[in-house]
Amino acid sequence: xxxxxxxxxxxxxxxxxxxxxxxxxxxxxxxxxxxxxxxxxxxxxxxxxxxxxxxxxxxxxxxxxxxxxxxxxxxxxxxxxxxxxxxxxxxxxxxxxxxxxxxxxxxxxxxxxxxxxxxxxxxxxxxxxxxxxxxxxxxxxxxxxxxxxxxxxxxxxxxxxxxxxxxxxxxxxxxxxxxxxxxxxxxxxxxxxxxxxxxxxxxxxxxxxxxxxxxxxxxxxxxxxxxxxxxxxxxxxxxxxxxxxxxxxxxxxxxxxxxxxxxxxxxxxxxxxxxxxxxxxxxxxxxxxxxxxxxxxxxxxxxxxxxxxxxxxxxxxxxxxxxxxxxxxxxxxxxxxxxxxxxxxxxxxxxxxxxxxxxxxxxxxxxxxxxxxxxxxxxxxxxxxxxxxxxxxxxxxxxxxxxxxxxxxxxxxxxxxxxxxxxxxxxxxxx
Amino acid sequence: xxxxxxxxxxxxxxxxxxxxxxxxxxxxxxxxxxxxxxxxxxxxxxxxxxxxxxxxxxxxxxxxxxxxxxxxxxxxxxxxxxxxxxxxxxxxxxxxxxxxxxxxxxxxxxxxxxxxxxxxxxxxxxxxxxxxxxxxxxxxxxxxxxxxxxxxxxxxxxxxxxxxxxxxxxxxxxxxxxxxxxxxxxxxxxxxxxxxxxxxxxxxxxxxxxxxxxxxxxxxxxxxxxxxxxxxxxxxxxxxxxxxxxxxxxxxxxxxxxxxxxxxxxxxxxxxxxxxxxxxxxxxxxxxxxxxxxxxxxxxxxxxxxxxxxxxxxxxxxxxxxxxxxxxxxxxxxxxxxxxxxxxxxxxxxxxxxxxxxxxxxxxxxxxxxxxxxxxxxxxxxxxxxxxxxxxxxxxxxxxxxxxxxxxxxxxxxxxxxxxxxxxxxxxxxxxxxxxxxxxxxxxxxxxxxxxxxxxxxxxxxxxxxxxxxxxxxx
Numbered sequence: 001x002x003x004x005x006x007x008x009x010x011x012x013x014x015x016x017x018x019x020x021x022x023x024x025x026x027x028x029x030x031x032x033x034x035x036x037x038x039x040x041x042x043x044x045x046x047x048x049x050x051x052x053x054x055x056x057x058x059x060x061x062x063x064x065x066x067x068x069x070x071x072x073x074x075x076x077x078x079x080x081x082x083x084x085x086x087x088x089x090x091x092x093x094x095x096x097x098x099x100x101x102x103x104x105x106x107x108x109x110x111x112x113x114x115x116x117x118x119x120x121x122x123x124x125x126x127x128x129x130x131x132x133x134x135x136x137x138x139x140x141x142x143x144x145x146x147x148x149x150x151x152x153x154x155x156x157x158x159x160x161x162x163x164x165x166x167x168x169x170x171x172x173x174x175x176x177x178x179x180x181x182x183x184x185x186x187x188x189x190x191x192x193x194x195x196x197x198x199x200x201x202x203x204x205x206x207x208x209x210x211x212x213x214x215x216x217x218x219x220x221x222x223x224x225x226x227x228x229x230x231x232x233x234x235x236x237x238x239x240x241x242x243x244x245x246x247x248x249x250x251x252x253x254x255x256x257x258x259x260x261x262x263x264x265x266x267x268x269x270x271x272x273x274x275x276x277x278x279x280x281x282x283x284x285x286x287x288x289x290x291x292x293x294x295x296x297x298x299x300x301x302x303x304x305x306x307x308x309x310x311x312x313x314x315x316x317x318x319x320x321x322x323x324x325x326x327x328x329x330x331x332x333x334x335x336x337x338x339x340x341x342x343x344x345x346x347x348x349x350x351x352x353x354x355x356x357x358x359x360x361x362x363x364x365x366x367x368x369x370x371x372x373x374x375x376x377x378x379x380x381x382x383x384x385x386x387x388x389x390x391x392x393x394x395x396x397x398x399x400x401x402x403x404x405x406x407x408x409x410x411x412x413x414x415x416x417x418x419x420x421x422x423x424x425x426x427x428x429x430x431x
Numbered sequence: 432x433x434x435x436x437x438x439x440x441x442x443x444x445x446x447x448x449x450x451x452x453x454x455x456x457x458x459x460x461x462x463x464x465x466x467x468x469x470x471x472x473x474x475x476x477x478x479x480x481x482x483x484x485x486x487x488x489x490x491x492x493x494x495x496x497x498x499x500x501x502x503x504x505x506x507x508x509x510x511x512x513x514x515x516x517x518x519x520x521x522x523x524x525x526x527x528x529x530x531x532x533x534x535x536x537x538x539x540x541x542x543x544x545x546x547x548x549x550x551x552x553x554x555x556x557x558x559x560x561x562x563x564x565x566x567x568x569x570x571x572x573x574x575x576x577x578x579x580x581x582x583x584x585x586x587x588x589x590x591x592x593x594x595x596x597x598x599x600x601x602x603x604x605x606x607x608x609x610x611x612x613x614x615x616x617x618x619x620x621x622x623x624x625x626x627x628x629x630x631x632x633x634x635x636x637x638x639x640x641x642x643x644x645x646x647x648x649x650x651x652x653x654x655x656x657x658x659x660x661x662x663x664x665x666x667x668x669x670x671x672x673x674x675x676x677x678x679x680x681x682x683x684x685x686x687x688x689x690x691x692x693x694x695x696x697x698x699x700x701x702x703x704x705x706x707x708x709x710x711x712x713x714x715x716x717x718x719x720x721x722x723x724x725x726x727x728x729x730x731x732x733x734x735x736x737x738x739x740x741x742x743x744x745x746x747x748x749x750x751x752x753x754x755x756x757x758x759x760x761x762x763x764x765x766x767x768x769x770x771x772x773x774x775x776x777x778x779x780x781x782x783x784x785x786x787x788x789x790x791x792x793x794x795x796x797x798x799x800x801x802x803x804x805x806x807x808x809x810x811x812x813x814x815x816x817x818x819x820x821x822x823x824x825x826x827x828x829x830x831x832x833x834x835x836x837x838x839x840x841x842x843x844x845x846x847x848x849x850x851x852x853x854x855x856x857x858x859x860x861x862x863x864x865x866x867x868x869x870x871x872x873x874x875x876x877x878x879x880x881x882x883x884x885x886x887x888x889x890x891x892x893x894x895x896x897x898x899x900x901x902x903x904x905x906x
Contacts, residue, residue, distance in 0.1 A: 238687035
């Protein structure tokens with residue numbers, strides 16, 4: 001702590017080295033190879049196909065799942081997950097502006113870089129919906145809406161005003177376009193501030209950040225209904241939007257924290273001190289508890305009221321499909337609540353790199369499983385599993401995400417040197 | 432070294448010194464009660480007396496004096512209960528969550544907001560006792576060993592969770608508030624001019640001596656209590672919402688209830704804080720401490736939480752349709768268009784639309800508008816609970832049991848009781864205790880004053896310091 005009052009230079013530029021690029025490319029190649037190997041194994045009938053026949057009766061509402069569905073479902077899980085992480089970067093920036101927060105300025109370029117990945121997941125999700133919408137989204141089947149037809153489902157037909165392909169696509173496009181455009185405005189304002197200084201860009205960012213929060217207040221919920229809840233088409237929960245937001249939020253915070261720690265270990269962000277780290281740790285700690293609160297409130301109310309149309313959701317995840325989702329269901333709770341709760345509890349833990357890393361990885365892996373348990377049962381059901389395909393896609397998406405964020409970070413000074421709150425942040429001291 | 436950015440608006444105006452803070456805030460504690468205070472207090476006590484008479488009759492005669500019927504078995508009693516608990520939430524949010532977020536503007540308002548919390552929770556608890564009908568058996572809600580055989584509280588019931596949640600919340604809030612008071616009580620003790628007040632404030636100050644060690648302890652315990660209170664802010668209203676949401680009544684059973692109730696609680700609580708603070712700052716001439724900046728910040732919180740509540744309303748409405756559950760859909764359409772449409776639209780207008788006016792900077796910095804909208808918000812939040820409770824109940828599953836609720840004078844009188852009770856307590860507080868935390872305001876003077884006086888410490892004026900009758904050094 002002796003150096004707490006000597007402020008290191010704020011002129012720092014992140015270099016996205018060719019070595020790092022090479023590593024990411026190798027990582028991506030490994031991911032791709034795993035996906036291909038996994039796909040080959042699945043297509044040739046090994047893996048979890050054995051459970052297929054026995055359990056299929058439970059997922060009667062779904063079409064015959066084949067191995068391609070599992071591939072698409074994996075793409076969807078990862079896309080939803082990384083979309084969330086990316087957009088949370090902007091969410092974090094926006095509420096920090098609105099709340100006039102000063103402490104976070106020194107590492108603000110990191111959340112600011114995260115939404116750069118949005119176009120990637122947006123395009124992937126569009127393609128996926130066109131290519132495999134029928135396999136992933138039960139409600140896209142036209143027969144469900146034909147009165148008197150063999151497949152007619154009056155409940156799903158009642159949702160047609162919302163769940164129909166044109167409206168769904170319009171929403172999907174709207175989410176990505178509005179998020180991305182608002183990010184562009186805020187990001188450009190931030191970059192311009194580096195050049196010209198003053199408080200105009202700051203005021204502009206407050207304004208557009210608030211505009212984003214208004215947009216996100218609605219779209220965070222509706223996108224959660226679209227991307228995840230509509231997969232289990234009959235099922236509904238008013239909490240679901242906020243539940244998904246809580247999941248995205250804590251994952252985004254974990255990515256921010258992990259990136260700050262990693263950059264520090266690479267010799268960057270010397271101006272980030274232990275007070276910043278502790279506050280980041282507190283955010284991850286607090287919002288992992290918040291996610292658990294939302295998760296538990298939703299679970300408890302459905303469990304307690306015990307209405308069949310609601311409990312089926314947990315029933316499927318608990319005992320359905322031969323119980324294959326029971327493990328991810330509990331892994332989810334363990335990694336997202338118990339582990340970070342215990343590990344991040346003490347004061348010093350939150351300022352210790354190694355502990356922050358362990359806790360953030362726990363949260364990140366945990367929330368992958370959160371989306372996994374929400375998406376897989378309704379899409380692949382008994383054919384789900386965790387093998388080379390799942391692992392490969394995680395690696396692939398992670399490498400791509402790191403690539404885009406790194407490229408974005410390299411575009412500007414790592415510390416927003418003319419931000420009017422920067423001095424506060426550089427002297428942040430909560431000892 | 433802490434730095435305050437130049438874009439941050441100042442929180443204290445008038446170039447106050449530490450001595451000024453003490454003088455300005457102790458003035459009303461040490462002076463004689465003003466005429467305004469006496470009038471307000473008399474009115475409160477009269478209201479309380481009337482309410483007490485109504486309450487006495489409710490208990491004497493039984494709950495039959497209320498307008499409840501076989502279909503609507505819960506109405507104003509629980510509406511009032513939830514309303515008051517909700518109001519309490521702002522105090523804890525300000526004292527605990529804003530402390531964790533190191534929001535300096537909380538220092539001028541936390542004391543009064545916490546006091547409001549405690550009194551509001553007492554009012555809420557009074558409705559629990561009221562609707563028990565036989566308050567002398569209230570201890571049956573506690574898991575005490577008893578001589579009634581296997582009689583034990585039903586731990587499966589959210590009403591029992593409520594008993595634990597509210598009593599925990601009350602205890603922690605009281606301790607938090609009291610510990611925050613101790614340094615200020617010591618200041619008043621040291622300035623006391625007669626034996627009685629020196630004895631009373633001295634006892635309450637628990638031997639505070641202002642040493643570095645006591646301050647360190649003060650800060651530790653504040654943080655610990657803030658850490659304890661933060662989950663309580665969420666848990667209390669979560670459990671209150673579960674009183675409804677665990678059931679299978681259409682309109683009650685919806686999973687968004689817990690966080691949405693919490694947001695609504697903070698929303699109404701801030702509105703009540705605004706009402707109380709706007710009056711206090713004028714009557715006690717505290718405009719330099721509770722500035723337009725504070726009012727604006729609180730209005731922003733009101734807009735935020737009001738919008739969260741609005742999103743929740745729309746979500747509920749949407750999912751009621753989306754679910755395809757006809758009972759649920761009916762419950763919501765009936766709310767908006769049925770016989771209680773006026774209650775529903777009052778709620779919508781007051782809670783969702785009115786706070787949106789605060790998007791205008793001039794409105795959210797206007798004292799008159801703020802006061803007006805805050806009253807509107809609290810009316811809206813009362814109607815919200817009324818809508819949830821009564822509209823869901825008045826349409827029974829059996830259409831032959833459909834009924835309406837009309838309040839009797841005892842429903843109204845018992846509600847009036849809580850107002851009398853609340854304002855009597857609040858007026859006593861605002862006379863005999865410092866309404867602003869002097870010690871904590873002093874801690875932000877250096878960083879957040881509009882202009883710093885040449886000597887921050889200042890020179891104590893007035894006879895109390897120049898000529899203290901009971902100087903501690905003299906003993």
